[in-house]
Amino acid sequence: MRLAAVCQENWTLDWEAIFATRAGRMRASEIRELLKLLEQPDIISFAGGIPDPALFPNEAFRAAYASVLGDASAGAALQYSTSEGFPPLRDWVVRQMQRIGVACGPENILITSGSQQALDYLGKLLLSPGDTALVTWPTYLGALQAFNAYEPRYDRLAPVEGNMTPSAYADAAAKAGGRVKFAYLTPDFANPTGETLDRAGRERVLDLARELDIVVIEDTAYQSLRYDGADVPPILALDIAREGHIDLTRTISCGSFSKTLAPGLRMGWICAAAGVIRKLVLMKQASDLHSPTINQMVMHHVAEHAFPAQVEKIRGAYRHRRDRMLAALERHMPEGVPWSRPEGGMFVWVTLPDGMDGARLLARAIEAARIAFVPGRAFHADGSGANTLRLSFSLANDAAIDQGIERLGRVIREAGTA
Structure with a gap:
């Protein structure tokens, strides 16, 4: 009776008026x-x-769960863990990054709940309302969804045929009430086009980022899935070669186990300068404390024994x-x-x-x-x-x-x- 009376008097909350503008x-x-x-x-x-x-x-995952839950580590697998991620898994990611030319250490790695969480964190970290994100036309839909919540403006990143000058990008961003913050791209076998950016194009992206003094977000979700042709160095590797050390670079690399081992465990990572990782760790602490411990331990077991x-x-x-x-x-x-x-x-x-x-x-x-x-x-x-x-x-x-x-x-x- 009371609920009916409230509804009759139109006291129902206007949710659309309550939602934040980003919604x-x-x-x-x-x-x-x-x-x-x-x-x-x-x-x-x-x-x-x-x-x-x-x-x-499947068999590797069954064995991993049995191993993780069947020995003295079972308690740790079901317990809270560090926000940075399970140390042995971070060490594995370090070795994997080194294999593709990225010299880094554990302090440069944050384990995330899939690379989608990484994109959300980076949008939150870098974008203020009205800032500009440079993205390819077309680009990964999930990245647009992640960034949209932080109310950016988009401009077209065209590493191959583009003719926009750094000053033109900066002027357009300023007119919109913000500044250019980053360039986002998937350089290897991009979603949705399948195209790969050659080394010269990657160098041009770094040149543009240096002139605009912005970040490069490199999405490497498909990097392991090469069927033809020679590997192209990751943008982060090229940035390290220019600057001499990862902690001096402007490139942030997002990786994932979803396309190689399994997407259901939601395991990804961010590789970047240690100062950036420290900021992202604070964000992780405020968001979900840490990615699931048992999933990290199982993923480490499978990566160590079955990845190649x-x-x-x-x-x-x-x-x-x-x-x-x-x-x-x-x-x-x-x-x-x-x-x-x-x-x-x-x-x-x-x-x-x-x-x-x-x-x-x-x-x-x-x-x-x-x-x-x-x-x-x-x-x-x-x-x-x-x-x-x-x-x-x-x-x-x-x-x-x-x-x-x-x-x-x-x-x-x-x-x-x-």
Whole structure:
């Protein structure tokens, strides 16, 4: 009775008036929504850029949990831990970073709950409302979601063909009431395009960052998934070579176990100058105290015993699927529809004819052909890119790739003549 009376007198809280202004910039992920389509067995989905669970090192994880919980370390695995992260796991990350050319120590590493948490922390650390973030067009949707909460303005980072001068970037940011704070990019097999930035392009990003006196955020989620070509040094390695020591650099590297070992444990890391890590540790303490101890201990066990073999296995599987998709695109795409040819990662980027809308094409593709992909507009900070789409090959078998790409080509041709 009392609740009914309150409602009748319109005393219901106006939540929209209470929410912080940043809440208005939060948007549902189109990709997370599309993942629901995977539950429909007749849909051929190229939407989710997620690892194939059939390739997870299940036995290694079973053994790791048994080991961690079956000896004297069980109590520690279930206990609070340090905010910086489980020391042996941080040591493993140090060795891994050193293997790819990044000289660092444990004081340069923070373990995070996935690299998505790392991006959220960096947005919180670096962005004030009205500041400018430089991002590629298109860029990783999850990064835009993480940064959006801190109310930035976006400008286009174009390391290859860009003609914006540092002063032009700075002037535009100042007119918007802030300053340029960082450049964010995925230099290896980028999500969503699959493209890799060459060494010269990485050096240009560092040159721009030095002139603007800003940070570079390097997202290395796909760095281990190279199938062709020679490795390119990470931006952080190039920065260290310039400055002489990691603690003098401006580059922050975000890494993840999600694409190599398993995403469900939510394990990632940040590698940066020790002073930056100390600030981020304070943020971690205020946020979730530390990433789950047992997950860190298990991930360390699996990384120590299974990482090289696991990476070799998934490289072989994903290389085959990439090749199968590229061959199917050659057979079935209409003329005037180009696509990227990634050297690694999980994605192929398709450009539709001018005037064709990827979102409308998706609706038609699901209804008429039972196939799914991600429309490209969501990856563009300015809402452009309507005539683009992302295909992921990581979950599809040969038959699904052949049938799905044939159907997609047919839907695109029909849309072009409608």
